[in-house]
Amino acid sequence: MFEEKGISADVVLSDLRGVLQEDCTYESGRPVASMSTTPHQLGVRVLVEYLEKNAGRLHTFQGSAQIEREVVGMIADLLGLENPHGTTTSGGTESNILAMLSFREYAKRKTDSPEVVVPKNAHSSVDKAAWLLGIKLRKSPVDKEFKALPGGIERAITKDTVGIVATAGTTYLGQIDPIEKIGAIAEAHELPFHVDAAFGAFVIPFLRDLGLGNFTFDFSVSGVTSISADPHKMGLAPIPSGCIVFRNKKHLDTITLKVPYLGGISAKQSTILATRSASSILSTWAIMKHLGRSGYRTLVSQCMKTTRLAVERAHANPELTLPLEPVMNILGLGTTNMPLDHVVDRMEERGWSMAISPFPRTMRVVVMPHVTESVVNEFFNDLDKILT
Numbered sequence: 001m002f003e004e005k006g007i008s009a010d011v012v013l014s015d016l017r018g019v020l021q022e023d024c025t026y027e028s029g030r031p032v033a034s035m036s037t038t039p040h041q042l043g044v045r046v047l048v049e050y051l052e053k054n055a056g057r058l059h060t061f062q063g064s065a066q067i068e069r070e071v072v073g074m075i076a077d078l079l080g081l082e083n084p085h086g087t088t089t090s091g092g093t094e095s096n097i098l099a100m101l102s103f104r105e106y107a108k109r110k111t112d113s114p115e116v117v118v119p120k121n122a123h124s125s126v127d128k129a130a131w132l133l134g135i136k137l138r139k140s141p142v143d144k145e146f147k148a149l150p151g152g153i154e155r156a157i158t159k160d161t162v163g164i165v166a167t168a169g170t171t172y173l174g175q176i177d178p179i180e181k182i183g184a185i186a187e188a189h190e191l192p193f194h195v196d197a198a199f200g201a202f203v204i205p206f207l208r209d210l211g212l213g214n215f216t217f218d219f220s221v222s223g224v225t226s227i228s229a230d231p232h233k234m235g236l237a238p239i240p241s242g243c244i245v246f247r248n249k250k251h252l253d254t255i256t257l258k259v260p261y262l263g264g265i266s267a268k269q270s271t272i273l274a275t276r277s278a279s280s281i282l283s284t285w286a287i288m289k290h291l292g293r294s295g296y297r298t299l300v301s302q303c304m305k306t307t308r309l310a311v312e313r314a315h316a317n318p319e320l321t322l323p324l325e326p327v328m329n330i331l332g333l334g335t336t337n338m339p340l341d342h343v344v345d346r347m348e349e350r351g352w353s354m355a356i357s358p359f360p361r362t363m364r365v366v367v368m369p370h371v372t373e374s375v376v377n378e379f380f381n382d383l384d385k386i387l388t
């Protein structure tokens with residue numbers, strides 16, 4: 001109900017506090033399937049301090065415009081690209097929609113029935129993008145490690161194909177598709193190729209530095225034309241913070257709409273949203289500047305150490321299965337005998353906030369910074385009790 005007469009701020013705040021007790025907090029460690037975490041404190045300060053700034057009107061906020069360019073520049077640098085063309089976004093979904101919009105628009109003269117080839121391990125936002133954009137998806141198969149099969153991608157290409165999407169850091173298992181092989185196919189067929197690294201972009205480069213896996217997934221692969229990366233996942237930025245980087249201006253141009261009445265730099269918009277938070281962009285900038293690569297490397301190192309503990313605990317219980325030895329800080333846990341739904345219901349009763357992945361059917365554990373070693377031990381202690 002929207003009352004006629006307002007209530008005092010104190011009462012409003014205490015009412016709100018009461019209702020929000022229902023929420024799970026990251027500090028409790030309970031959201032074990034979440035790709036978001038407690039944002040970095042410096043970022044929170046910046047977010048609150050500059051809350052009113054609008055990235056839909058960068059003509060008015062020229063300093064914020066400069067910071068946005070620097071955020072895109074830093075992310076592109078992390079992904080191995082010197083002269084990027086890109087934009088910040090509200091997250092991985094918007095970035096995937098923009099990538100696929102650019103495919104469709106770039107191929108406008110080629111076909112009226114655009115198709116995109118995507119392995120079946122992709123995030124559901126690719127389905128959402130296809131739905132919104134009137135694009136048909138051709139889903140290609142994956143191998144037994146749930147990685148895209150390059151041959152399957154090539155076979156799915158038709159005369160109406162306008163682009164290929166693959167993933168570096170899949171939602172369900174943290175798997176990395178063979179980006180070099182797919183890039184070669186994209187080049188041979190002269191197709192743009194988008195890599196969804198919404199989760200992986202802030203993890204994979206540091207795995208490489210730490211000697212925990214040498215995966216080539218970025219702009220060093222010549223066939224890759226765009227990559228998405230979400231600071232609001234492993235970048236520790238407050239929500240909303242996403243980014244898409246294009247190698248070539250011609251691809252960004254296809255998603256740039258002229259809005260002349262807004263004037264100046266605001267007269268060109270490449271995002272789906274118009275009015276949008278600039279404070280989360282400034283916050284992302286502050287966190288990335290403050291942590292530097294070394295800060296993120298330390299974070300990834302800690303998360304991977306905790307992931308190894310989770311793997312040990314999973315292997316120690318014969319009632320649990322791991323369809324994939326984790327590549328990064330994401331695990332999919334299956335069960336040998338007890339139905340997954342039953343286990344998840346019992347875990348929810350014990351206060352865990354769980355998620356069941358459909359492919360393969362597993363419980364997802366994302367070892368974000370709030371999922372500490374003691375959280376992992378408590379989690380597996382509860383699983384062990386339920387499974388005996």
Ligand code: 0PR
Pocket residue numbers: 031033034035036090091092093094096123125167169170171196197198199230242
């Ligand atoms: N691409 C990949 C590979 C993703 O994993 C996700 C999100 C997206 C794109 C879309 O990103 P946005 O959610 O920023 O638009 N994956 C998570 C998921 O669907 C999102 C999530 C986050 C889920 C927090 C739960 C949660 O508590 O599983």
